[in-house]
Amino acid sequence: MFAMKTLQEQLRREIAAALEGAYDLGGVETEFAVPAERKFGDLSTNLAFALAKKLKEKPFTLASGIAARLQGRLQAVAEVRVAGGGFLNLYLKRDEFIAAQRRKMPKPPRDEKVIVEHTSINPNKSAHIGHLRNSCLGDVLARCCRFLGYEVEVQNYIDDTGIQVADVVWGLLHYQKKDLAAIRALPELAAHLWELYAEVNRLFAENEELAAQRREVHKRIEDKLEPEYSACRYVAEQVLLDHIRTMEKLGIQYDLLARESDVIALDFFTAAAAGLTARGVMAPSADPEKAGCLVIHYDREKIEKIIVRSNHTITYVGKDIAYNFWKFDLLSRDFHYAPFHAYPDGHPIFMTASQPTGEPLRRFGRGRRVYNVIDVRQSYLQNLIGQVLAQMGHSRESANFVHFSYEMVALTPACVREMGLKLEPGEEAKPYIEVSGRKGRAVKADDLIAMLNEKSLGEVRQRHPDLAAEEALKVAQAIAVAALRYFMVKFNLNTVIAFDFQEALNFEGDSGPYLQYTLVRLNSILRKVAAGDAGAPAAAGSLALLADQERQHHWELVLSLSLLEIQVEFALANHELSSLAAYAYGLCQKFNHYYHLYPVLAEKDPGIRALRLDLVRLFKERVERLLSLLGIEIPERM
Template sequence: MLLTLQRTIKTQLQVAVKKIFELELELADITAEYPPKTELGDLAFPIAFEIAKRLKASTGTKQNPRQLADKLRNELSTINGVSRVETAGAGYINFFLERGKVFDRLFKSEKSLKLDDISGGKLIVEHTSINPNKAAHIGHLRNAVLGDTIVRMLQASGETVEIHNYIDNTGVQVADVVVGFKYLEKKSLAEIEAIKERFDYYCWDLYAQVGKFYEENPENKKFRAQTLHEIEHNEGETALVAEHVSNRILKTHLDTMWRLGIAYDVLPRESDVLHLNFWQTAFEKLKEKGAIYFETEGKNKGCWVMRAEDRAENENTAQDETESQYEADKILVRSNGTVTYTGKDIAYHLWKLGQLGLDFEYRPFSTYPNGKIVWITTAKESAENRKDLGFGNGVAYFNVIDVGQSYPQAYVKLGVKLLSTDNRIDRSAHLAYEKVVLTPSSAKELGYELSEEDSKRTQVSMSGRKGLGVKADDLIDKSKEKVLAKINSNPDYSDVSLEEREDISQRIAVSGLRYFLLKYTRSSVIAFDFEEALAFQGETGVYLLYAVVRVNSMFRNLTEKGKSLKVNLTESQINDLFSLKDELTGWDGNYLWAIVYLASRLQDTLRLSINSLEPTHLAKYAYDLARSFSHFYAVKKEGKYIYKVIDETDSLRYQLLVALSDYVRRQLEQALWILTGVEPVEKM
């Protein structure tokens, strides 16, 4: 609603600028800001500065922005929802909203954050995509939490989203664990199947041992080559072991992620991409289009490549500001005729966008506790396979992959763009994020001996090969334990069942952990610290949850005491209450309006977060709103709470406080759900 109002104002300004100054401004050129203080207004437009600049450019004479702002203001006619317009500072045009009208509409509007400029087609978000050969660690958690939050943001905005988790079940990493079972432990498939311990943890250790095995003697890598070959050609027990390992580990990954409220629609497997010859089809299309070149000389002689200059060109025409970052051409087909990962990924992405003309078959992989089925691609022929599920066929994709893969990802996008006719694909993006690393001290805390080189560094990369890292489930367990300990020591919980305590601590832990991974921008390296990750105080997801729980508890109290929750105020009554300043009780309408107005910006913040693909904006905003409400809750004058709803005797004021609290609660709950996937607990 406020976004609509913003657009109305912008349009008016646009018309006025054209009339007075004969300048054509795009709506996108008119920026709206929130003034630093409510006394300055609700929306600010620094448009006069922009006009002054343009006038100077065209006429050569300098103009005073403040005077330009005054002229513009006088040209504006009345706008529904705006009470007055002022010029301020060096040349801002500030709009004051009609508080009664605006709040009345906000309060009565539906609980929805739908944006009006959505894609109008399915968006495909790929995230997690962990090698299925060992337990997930916190780096993987960052990926999944980012991906899942992007999914929730897009869904909240009204988009249709399909969630993929790509499974590289034929790669080196799976092969290495198979090498471990076969050559180090000399276990048969039956013996592996009989392993009772946590399989992902078991493989975590085994994988590290294989790493040592190769390090001790590089010749041992021949076992890897042999194993890879057998997996690729689906030969004997080796292939069956690989299948068992990847499926079993995959299941543990799904379980881990489900603990954080993260689920997937479909699991496309690399083996099936290969089996169905996706690449051959993509290869022909790329050749037809002239997108790839066969090199007859130079260092890439005998390879099919994509050219770096094609990428540079393409990005320029797409107005992509990031300049071509890589000089080298990208090889898709090696001189021995085999295809690289980038090649396979282009084929997979053409399928994602329905541009390949081939399709997978599916079988159910597992069912989530809520009944949702997750499907996996399959190459085994069976009458029970499903072909009618309609996966893929998106209009754009988002891939959550660490920043290290920017180079191949850029070529994946180039490849699909060259073959695509739908320009909505431009929206597609590689959501690059930085790693989660360990500080040397936290690595030591985990019991790892660091090499001399590593201990000199400021950060230590986690490494599956070295077995160095914090396992995702360990972190979740630790966090939950900490919460549970706090609950158990609190006498308020004496009548709460053990089950319920488990559930409460689970939700608190999840909100804390997810928020921790979201409060950093994607481009910031997270130096992992247990204390910080498990913190319950200050800017945390727990605080956010607490704010919601507390306001819910307030409403429960009101109901129990038989107070009415009905709000029946006229616009002018609301207006009066938001401008009232009562010295006696301390009631300050401006202050209350500032909270409501902050709460109303959820949708705008969601849009910002989606456009920049940065959930952190939403996270910070949600925290701000929670903080602002906590403050409201506790404002005192001479030792007495000013806005204690339950004690408010004036009927009009009481109703406004109820409406305000309810509105803030609604916004907070939506933000909490998007960021953490958690529904508020009854008590905490």
């Protein structure tokens, strides 16, 4: 825990004690904010406004009375003032607060396990920019939970049985007339399928006979008939590996790959269905058009969703309900597990299996909280799962079931033209155009990453012509990753990202590379500080040594840096990871301003130099940690 979190908790206790007997605080929580301007204090609270509503008194009168009682009774506060009609503005004992920043506070242990499901791309073609938003958000979410002390498990759901895989299997076997050996010989299968998927979907739309063939292939896969079954398994696994490699480039890792085929093979749905039927949550449809189907009534929109078809097969929703019940350990069954892949850092990925493997059971799942990172278009189904959890009496699980919903990535009409793709009539006037793998209308994730790498490498070479090729490449990649990841999280979740190459490739201003550059320059200062040079003893440092303007700038930075933990909690509580991007950007802007005004190395006064050096070190510690939550690494040079 960092000082600001502890301080606010302490202030709440002290305020409650100081006002005891004089004001009835019951039900009014003291909330703190850091005002935009320091003339309104270091911390402010609107406690008097909240109390005024309750006690039916004037806010200003209350605030004045409260301030009088608080004066001198808050350990960390130098002064309490009333302003703006009733705000209570607290001015901290700044030197003490700064000293406290250097003390390490233990994190409270949190025994809640969090499961984050993200990525979950159909394994039938390469990933595109829409998938990148999902994976970047999911990864930052997982990192934030870990930072706050939760045990986190990242799952990636693989729909390896669906019609989408059947589409490309039909394309490979029956349209391109390839046998298994020829399929295995394809060098870049995922990219090959990217084209093929769009092409076969054109054919299916035009030709009903071919569409019927596709359904036949799907059925043969379900019945495990060859060669379709083997082709399907091969394709799903190879494409999955391709997705894992793509995400690995961005530093995104998984713990468990949960396969739909295993959910089916282990009959998870049957385990869930008994309870659903017993409770009357799932029942035969009264609608003659859905005769023989089992349905769940979706209360919010007053419609019924088919869970079991009249041919007794289970729909996607049914399987998803069973899978999510498993995540909460609400089914009396488990997957089997097998190691699938290991990252260079040794971190293993496991995959579910339908047969015993010798690996221990019950090592995955059993989550206390579940985040499903899935775009907003699936809200209806995710809400339905939440509803079903509640109806089954699992109110705690229902409350801890979070659809981490975000808007889609779309293409601007200009972007579509730039890629040499055709616009349909009327689309020119649209604000944006939906990404569609089916229509082959999307930017491939690997292509975008390659473009970013290329641009970044050019910039690095220009600035550091002496850098060894291998080193330059490493630096360029770190910059490309920062640019992409920052771009994917800096928008609000319900903002549609209308993708634009120029904006995504931007390395200046509000961008990932700007953040890196700030730290690179800072590290360059620290490199030049002699190893044994700690400056003057830190304890001697007081803000009083500094001139007015620097004292203000120095304090602003310390105050902002102290908010790291509070900012992460805020981002998580509000489902707005973009607030962390904004926080990081604001900090770097402040630092770059400071850097410009106050030289560290050239400063003659040892006390001032020590203060500056302390601040630089504090900034490095906090902001590197913050950027690591965003998945941004700091290169040595750039």
